[in-house]
Amino acid sequence: MASLFAQFVAGYTGAGLEHRGRGIETHRLWSLPELQELLDEWLISAWQNRPHDGLRDPEHPGRAFTPNERYAALVETAGYVPIALSATDYIELLPARWQAINAYGIRINYRTYDAEALNPLRRQPSGIKEKKDLWEIHHDPYDISHIWVREPTGGWIACVWKHLRRVPVPFGELAWDHVRAGLPKATEEELADAVAALLRRAHTGPETAPPDAAPKASKRDRRVAARTRATRAMPPSEPLTQAPAAPGGTGSETQASEDDKPLAKVIPLGIFDPFAEAGKRW
Numbered sequence: 543m544a545s546l547f548a549q550f551v552a553g554y555t556g557a558g559l560e561h562r563g564r565g566i567e568t569h570r571l572w573s574l575p576e577l578q579e580l581l582d583e584w585l586i587s588a589w590q591n592r593p594h595d596g597l598r599d600p601e602h603p604g605r606a607f608t609p610n611e612r613y614a615a616l617v618e619t620a621g622y623v624p625i626a627l628s629a630t631d632y633i634e635l636l637p638a639r640w641q642a643i644n645a646y647g648i649r650i651n652y653r654t655y656d657a658e659a660l661n662p663l664r665r666q667p668s669g670i671k672e673k674k675d676l677w678e679i680h681h682d683p684y685d686i687s688h689i690w691v692r693e694p695t696g697g698w699i700a701c702v703w704k705h706l707r708r709v710p711v712p713f714g715e716l717a718w719d720h721v722r723a724g725l726p727k728a729t730e731e732e733l734a735d736a737v738a739a740l741l742r743r744a745h746t747g748p749e750t751a752p753p754d755a756a757p758k759a760s761k762r763d764r765r766v767a768a769r770t771r772a773t774r775a776m777p778p779s780e781p782l783t784q785a786p787a788a789p790g791g792t793g794s795e796t797q798a799s800e801d802d803k804p805l806a807k808v809i810p811l812g813i814f815d816p817f818a819e820a821g822k823r824w
């Protein structure tokens with residue numbers, strides 16, 4: 543790291559401060575977070591793809607392998623155990639943005655988020671000078687119901703959208719931006735109601751066509767009809783071999799007794815209705 547990376551970084555001091563160059567105080571230097579990003583990029587692009595003298599295979603002693611090559615060979619030999627991401631890992635991988643925490647909470651794309659745990663952080667600097675004392679916020683573009691704010695201790699604070707109860711169906715930025723484009727002067731409450739109306743129309747389906755209008759067959763309808771015609775054109779199958787008669791009776795009597803048994807009651811499964819579920823009081 544010292545000879546291949548650090549010595550090329552602005553402000554490098556070598557083994558001590560006495561080895562640094564002249565006038566270094568007037569030069570532009572990297573901050574620690576920026577330096578960490580540079581080091582991570584160098585490790586991935588350079589170090590992991592550079593042959594190492596200590597990475598040699600007994601069957602190929604004349605060749606030095608890279609860490610990536612040796613890792614791939616060991617995985618093929620020993621395998622690996624896949625581990626599912628935790629909730630914290632999922633939040634870490636979401637898109638990040640930097641914003642201030644105001645008295646009313648956090649505002650993202652005309653939506654207001656708030657949580658009681660934000661009280662100690664409202665209108666306070668984050669202490670990260672490189673980001674102008676703003677706070678790190680992660681959000682999911684496919685689910686606008688929550689955002690997450692990184693605490694000073696490294697944990698996460700989940701903040702809920704202020705008007706989440708107005709829209710019982712989950713949705714993402716696409717539906718929100720679509721409604722905003724049609725209502726550029728609407729308030730946050732009006733936009734939430736418009737999104738709810740849009741999702742309700744999509745759930746209900748198109749309006750009923752006039753009686754004299756021939757309904758247009760969908761792609762699925764045409765596929766089902768084609769399969770039905772193909773099944774109807776097949777020749778009838780051969781009859782099944784009749785089972786041997788039980789002692790003391792004929793096979794037809796046994797079949798008749800089985801047919802006389804009452805059938806079990808069929809309870810169909812209902813279709814999930816998110817709007818009906820949202821109206822229930824638990």
